[in-house]
Amino acid sequence: MTTPRLEIRNLLRRFEGRAVVDDVSLSIQPGHVTCLLGPSGCGKSTTLRMIAGVDMQDAGEIHVDGQLICDTVFRVPPERRQIGLMFQDFALFPHLSVGENVAFGLKGAKSEKRARAVELLDRVGLGHFIDEYPHQLSGGEQQRVALARALAPRPKIMLMDEPFSGLDNRLRDGIRDETLALLKEEGASVLLVTHEPEEAMRMADEIALMRDGHIVQRGAPYNIYNAPADKAAVAFFSDIN
Numbered sequence: 433m434t435t436p437r438l439e440i441r442n443l444l445r446r447f448e449g450r451a452v453v454d455d456v457s458l459s460i461q462p463g464h465v466t467c468l469l470g471p472s473g474c475g476k477s478t479t480l481r482m483i484a485g486v487d488m489q490d491a492g493e494i495h496v497d498g499q500l501i502c503d504t505v506f507r508v509p510p511e512r513r514q515i516g517l518m519f520q521d522f523a524l525f526p527h528l529s530v531g532e533n534v535a536f537g538l539k540g541a542k543s544e545k546r547a548r549a550v551e552l553l554d555r556v557g558l559g560h561f562i563d564e565y566p567h568q569l570s571g572g573e574q575q576r577v578a579l580a581r582a583l584a585p586r587p588k589i590m591l592m593d594e595p596f597s598g599l600d601n602r603l604r605d606g607i608r609d610e611t612l613a614l615l616k617e618e619g620a621s622v623l624l625v626t627h628e629p630e631e632a633m634r635m636a637d638e639i640a641l642m643r644d645g646h647i648v649q650r651g652a653p654y655n656i657y658n659a660p661a662d663k664a665a666v667a668f669f670s671d672i673n
């Protein structure tokens with residue numbers, strides 16, 4: 433079996449004595465999209481923050497490509513983890529042009545950074561906006577720029593926390609599909625957090641179903657949808673038409 437791109441083992445995080453992430457283990461295979469799916473408050477964002485390195489676990493380990501990047505004594509800082517982030521509140525830098533936003537995290541010559549920005553902006557259909565400013569773009573366009581910015585440094589892993597929930601319904605399916613296509617093209621390995629079963633069914637190669645700080649079921653979307661682990665999982669999926 434191939435070494436997972438990302439593997440977390442027995443992650444624990446307590447707030448005020450309460451375990452909000454409790455013995456969570458999961459992995460992402462290279463090039464796959466794994467969805468961490470569960471209701472609001474179940475511990476998804478806390479899990480993602482520990483993987484990103486902006487919060488610290490109380491127990492457990494995080495490995496990238498088989499190498500330890502964080503346990504309770506050893507810790508690779510966030511900027512050296514080659515992990516890209518995208519959140520619902522994906523705010524672009526308002527004083528930077530669209531192209532400068534995309535190139536922001538890149539190292540190297542200015543011309544190379546611009547070339548990478550052009551490549552990604554063309555890919556999301558926004559090449560002509562490269563010298564415009566974020567406020568001149570619609571919400572959906574800004575979202576695409578944010579995706580381009582997150583992918584520009586070629587992160588090994590993309591962490592996405594409910595990235596589509598700020599968009600209106602009319603746009604959401606289209607942007608989900610475009611995002612997925614670009615992630616696949618770039619070969620990104622993705623951990624996508626969502627509370628919407630429909631989104632997980634649409635985007636995931638694998639779903640990890642979370643509740644009350646625990647992973648209650650893992651598997652292919654079709655298998656989880658057809659055979660939810662328990663009554664609570666059945667109820668959770670029953671929203672999908």
Ligand code: ADP
Pocket residue numbers: 447448452470471472473474475476477478479
């Ligand atoms: P989700 O992303 O699944 O909605 P979160 O990971 O944000 O859930 O939160 C899980 C639980 O941990 C919630 O009950 C939340 O109130 C609590 N929590 C999150 N961050 C903190 C914090 N910094 N201090 C105290 N409680 C927190």
Ligand code: MG
Pocket residue numbers: 476477478593
């Ligand atoms: Mg959250």
